[in-house]
Amino acid sequence: MRHLFYILVAMAVMCGAVACGKKHSPNSVKAQVQAVDAVARLVAVDSTDTMAMQSELLKAEAMRSQFLLDGDSVAAQDFDETFRETLIQKSPRMAKTLFSKND
16 A cells, blocks of 8 residues: 555656656656655654664665666656655655755
8 A cells, every 4th residue: 555655646746747848767757756765764763863864864865876877867856856845745844954954
């Protein structure tokens, strides 16, 4: 059931991006699903366990970096956007903490 949710979220994001005329990669859906999964693992960590949170953030960055290493900057951007939007939905407080320095 959880995997179905991730697939539906990724499809919704992809459909919205297609409507906007955004470029896509063959790996866009994979990147979006991985981003949703990374957020799910991150928000499941106890917020007082900073080492575990850092570990999950590093794993997410490694997933994103793999798309860049493969030369797929579009999929990396899709990962970033999906990660950010999903984290805002799942944990607005954590999203504010992580992204306030980037805005």
